[in-house]
Amino acid sequence: MRKLLVFMGALALxxxxxxxAEDKNKKDDKISTFYAYVDSDVCARLMLGPxxxxxxxxxxxxYKQGSNIVIVRLDDNVVFSVNKVKLVKEYxxxxxxxxxxAKTKSGEMKLESFMPEQLSDVPADSPxxxxxxxRNFKAKSTDGLFEKIRHELAMMAYITTFDFISFTMVGxxxxxxxxxxxxxxxxxxxxxVKRIEGVKNVVNNIEILPLGNQDMQIRASARxxxxxxxxxxxxxNGSDIKIIVKNGNIILLGVVATKxxxxxxxxxxxxxxxxxxxxxxxxxxxxxxxxxx
Amino acid sequence: xQFIDMNLRRKHTVNEYRRPWKNRFECFASILMIxxxxxxxxxxxxxxxxxxxxxxxxxxxxxxxxxKDYSALKPNPAVEGEMxxxxxxxxxxxxxSYFAIVVDPIEVYVATDADEKQVNDDRRKALTNxxxxxxxxxxxxxxxxxxxxxxxxxxxxxAVVGVDVGGQNGAxxxxxxxxxxxxxxxxxxxxxxxxxxxxxxxxxxxxGAVNLSRDEKAAAAREAFDxxxxxxxxxxxxxxxxKGEDMEKADKSYKPY
Numbered sequence: 360m361r362k363l364l365v366f367m368g369a370l371a372l373x374x375x376x377x378x379x380a381e382d383k384n385k386k387d388d389k390i391s392t393f394y395a396y397v398d399s400d401v402c403a404r405l406m407l408g409p410x411x412x413x414x415x416x417x418x419x420x421x422y423k424q425g426s427n428i429v430i431v432r433l434d435d436n437v438v439f440s441v442n443k444v445k446l447v448k449e450y451x452x453x454x455x456x457x458x459x460x461a462k463t464k465s466g467e468m469k470l471e472s473f474m475p476e477q478l479s480d481v482p483a484d485s486p487x488x489x490x491x492x493x494r495n496f497k498a499k500s501t502d503g504l505f506e507k508i509r510h511e512l513a514m515m516a517y518i519t520t521f522d523f524i525s526f527t528m529v530g531x532x533x534x535x536x537x538x539x540x541x542x543x544x545x546x547x548x549x550x551x552v553k554r555i556e557g558v559k560n561v562v563n564n565i566e567i568l569p570l571g572n573q574d575m576q577i578r579a580s581a582r583x584x585x586x587x588x589x590x591x592x593x594x595x596n597g598s599d600i601k602i603i604v605k606n607g608n609i610i611l612l613g614v615v616a617t618k619x620x621x622x623x624x625x626x627x628x629x630x631x632x633x634x635x636x637x638x639x640x641x642x643x644x645x646x647x648x649x650x651x652x
Numbered sequence: 653x654q655f656i657d658m659n660l661r662r663k664h665t666v667n668e669y670r671r672p673w674k675n676r677f678e679c680f681a682s683i684l685m686i687x688x689x690x691x692x693x694x695x696x697x698x699x700x701x702x703x704x705x706x707x708x709x710x711x712x713x714x715x716x717x718x719x720k721d722y723s724a725l726k727p728n729p730a731v732e733g734e735m736x737x738x739x740x741x742x743x744x745x746x747x748x749s750y751f752a753i754v755v756d757p758i759e760v761y762v763a764t765d766a767d768e769k770q771v772n773d774d775r776r777k778a779l780t781n782x783x784x785x786x787x788x789x790x791x792x793x794x795x796x797x798x799x800x801x802x803x804x805x806x807x808x809x810x811a812v813v814g815v816d817v818g819g820q821n822g823a824x825x826x827x828x829x830x831x832x833x834x835x836x837x838x839x840x841x842x843x844x845x846x847x848x849x850x851x852x853x854x855x856x857x858x859x860g861a862v863n864l865s866r867d868e869k870a871a872a873a874r875e876a877f878d879x880x881x882x883x884x885x886x887x888x889x890x891x892x893x894x895k896g897e898d899m900e901k902a903d904k905s906y907k908p909y
Contacts, residue, residue, distance in 0.1 A: 405909040513906035514899065516892040517794055519751055521804075525908040536909075540751050543793040570752055570796055579803030595743040596898040599905045614907055642907070 390471065392458040394433040394487035397450045399426040401610055401638055403438045404536045404566060405525055410478070410491055415452040422451055425608050425636030430457060430468065433487035436527075436534045438564045439468035446473050454478060466566070489529060504557045508533060511551045517541055520593065521578050523601040523612045524548050524565060531559040538566050538603045538610075566605075574604045577634050581609055584627040589620055600624060600641065607635040614642050706760045706768045706776060709813065716761040718811040718832045719846055730890035731883055733851040739891050740844045745837065747845055747891050752805040753795035754838055758783045759811040763828065770817045775824050779859045783812060783831075783877045790881035794888060801838030809834045823858040826873055831880045847887050853879050 396410055399421035422428060428444050428451060431437070439461060441447060447455075447470070455476050460469040481487050505528060512524055522544055524537040533552050539545055545565045553561050568574070581602045585593070592599040592615060603610040609628045615621050621641045628637040709716045725736035740746045758780035762768045787810060788797060798805055810833040816825040830850035836843050857872035894902055 509906065509908060510903060512908070513903045514894060516889065516894060517751075518902075519748060521751065527908075541794060541796060546793075570798055572800070572802060575752065575798075575802050575804055594898075594901060595746060596748050596894065597902055597905065612909070614905070640909075 390459065391461055392456055393461075394454060394476070394481055394485065395430040395439075395457045396433060396454050396490070397447045397452065398429055398431050398438075399451070400429050400438075400440070400605075401426040401640065403429050403431050404538060404564060405612075405640070410454070418452045421638060424638045426610075426638060431490070432461070433481070433490045435486075435560075436490055436529070436562050436564065437463055437466070438536075438566075439466055441468050441470050443470045446470050450475050454481070466564070504528070504531075504555070507555050508552055508558070511555060512548060515544060515547055515551070517544055517547070518597070520582055520598040520600070520602055521568075521604065523603055526552070531557060532562065533558050533560070534562045534564060536564045538568050538605065540568050540570065542567060568603070568605055571606075573607060573633050577604045577607065577609065577631055578602060580631045581628050581634070584631055585624060588623055588627065589615070592620075602628075604634075607633065608638065609634050609636070610638045611641050614644050616643070616645055618643050704757055704759045706762060706771045708766070708768050709761050709764050711764050713764075715848065716811060716813040716832060718759060718761065718809075718813065719834055719848070720843070722848070725846060725848055728847075728887060728890070730893075731886045733849060733883060735851075735883060735887060736848045737887055737891075738843075738846040745842060745844060747835070747888070750804050750806045750835075750837070750844065751795060752798045752802070753791060753808055753835075754798060754801055754805060755784055755788050755791075755808045756810070758787075759809075760815055761811055761813040762815045762817065766815070766817050770822065771815070771824065772822055775822075775859050779812065779815075779824060779826070779873070782874065783810070783881070786877045786881040787833075787884065790878075790885040791888065794885070794892075803839065805838040806835045806844060807838040807841075809836065826857050826859065826876065828852055829876075833884055845888075845891065847884060849880055849883055 397418075399418045401421040401424075402414065402417040427440065428448060430439050430441055430447060432439065433454070441459075447457075450473065453475060456474040457468070457470060457472070459471045462468065478491060481491060508526060508528075512526065515524070518524065519540070522537070522539040522541070524535065524539065524544065526536065527534045535548050535552060545563065545567055548565060549561055549563045552558055581604065582593075585600060585602070589600065592613075599613050600615065601612040603612060609631065611624050611628060615624065621639060621643055624641060625637055625639045628634065628639075707716070707718075715722050724738045726738070728735050728737040731737070760771070760776055760780060762771060787808060791808070795806065801807060810831060812826070812829055813832055814826075814829045816828065829852065830848065833847045833849075834843060835845040853876035857870065857876055859870055859873050
């Protein structure tokens with residue numbers, strides 16, 4: 360009997376120590392305070408550039424269409440999903456000082472408080488100014504480094520119709536954004552960009568999508584529906600239209616030739632059973648005219 | 653006399669009273685320990701529970717018969733060794749049309765001259781479980797594992813072919829073993845890719861223990877299974893590599909936001 364009690368006690372101690380170790384790990388993610396922009400998940404992952412009126416409009420529009428609320432740490436552009444959405448919801452499209460437990464690796468934050476601030480309140484010497492100053496963002500077409508990064512990411516082997524990886528350059532730093540269904544793509548993108556000469560820091564905001572049964576069904580159905588009428592945008596090893604499915608919401612990304620095609624894509628995806636919302640962010644770019652001479 | 657009797661009776665009554673309490677406590681402690689043990693143990697997957705029966709390579713046959721069709725297999729220079737591979741060229745149903753995977757329990761084919769009845773069940777399980785986990789580890793970051801078959805999901809079937817029962821104390825000898833693997837559409841069963849690796853990576857290796865990780869003698873077997881799994885991954889990587897026209901299309905279509 361005593362032996363049994365001693366054994367049980369030892370077992371309880373073991374369990375207790377492992378729980379304590381976990382708690383210690385948790386405490387490593389210390390409480391911090393920083394300037395953050397309250398964004399919608401979709402716009403934050405796409406990083407449409409500095410916080411301009413266009414970005415704010417995107418945040419509000421995407422939220423109305425069903426996108427989740429996230430916060431973007433202005434110091435380094437890391438995106439965090441938050442536990443208390445109500446605390447920041449009314450400040451969507453604005454900035455503030457947030458306090459809480461930020462987990463950079465998983466992109467999650469346990470919010471404790473949010474103090475709304477004006478853009479002008481951010482001190483000039485604060486690292487948070489980085490994202491607020493348009494001059495820090497590099498123009499896409501004129502920079503050789505931008506093209507090198509774009510080409511590297513375009514050559515990733517495991518990118519499918521259901522992945523979309525984008526990036527933005529702030530000085531010589533690169534912010535990777537987007538969504539992927541594969542772990543390997545998140546790491547591969549980071550390492551490919553990191554080893555390019557001229558790139559200083561890489562922030563990896565690529566989110567790995569859940570593979571629930573419902574989302575898998577939606578992915579397959581959405582691709583099938585789009586291929587029926589927009590088959591020319593799909594080929595055996597890839598597609599111009601990217602279908603991002605997250606928790607029942609469909610986000611359409613990529614490029615189509617006409618506004619009609621973009622509208623057809625919305626209609627087709629709206630017909631997919633089990634899908635809650637369709638957020639159409641397809642860009643319309645007519646193909647370049649062919650020179651006859 | 654009566655006094656003594658009463659004392660005995662009293663003692664007996666106290667024991668009767670104490671015993672159920674002791675039993676109840678022990679019972680509670682046992683239940684708690686069992687519950688903790690069950691709670692802490694790894695849940696057994698359906699794949700591990702339902703092991704397929706051991707089969708035998710038909711006499712005089714070049715292959716085991718695990719794959720339905722061997723005619724389309726060709727040598728693949730992109731993979732180390734002498735792996736024969738096949739990839740569907742169908743524009744709508746090829747490796748790139750899928751991204752999730754379900755790994756089936758591994759099948760075992762004994763050599764033509766071996767007696768499949770002598771295969772020890774625990775040793776077979778040790779072998780197949782290890783290979784199943786090695787395969788899952790090798791492919792899971794590129795093909796995330798899902799629990800059930802479904803859309804966009806491949807089913808990985810694999811067999812260890814040519815196992816002999818001639819080892820020490822009935823250990824399974826994998827000295828002349830090869831592997832056959834197939835990726836099929838998890839819903840329709842349609843074949844998307846296949847690979848046969850007949851390189852005898854397990855020369856001198858034996859599986860003689862229930863738990864492969866505790867048996868030092870099985871180190872060679874572990875290495876062989878890990879190598880076959882990594883070759884499968886190399887095959888999948890090579891099949892995904894962008895080439896020629898696909899490369900141009902991917903480059904042209906990729907426009908970051």
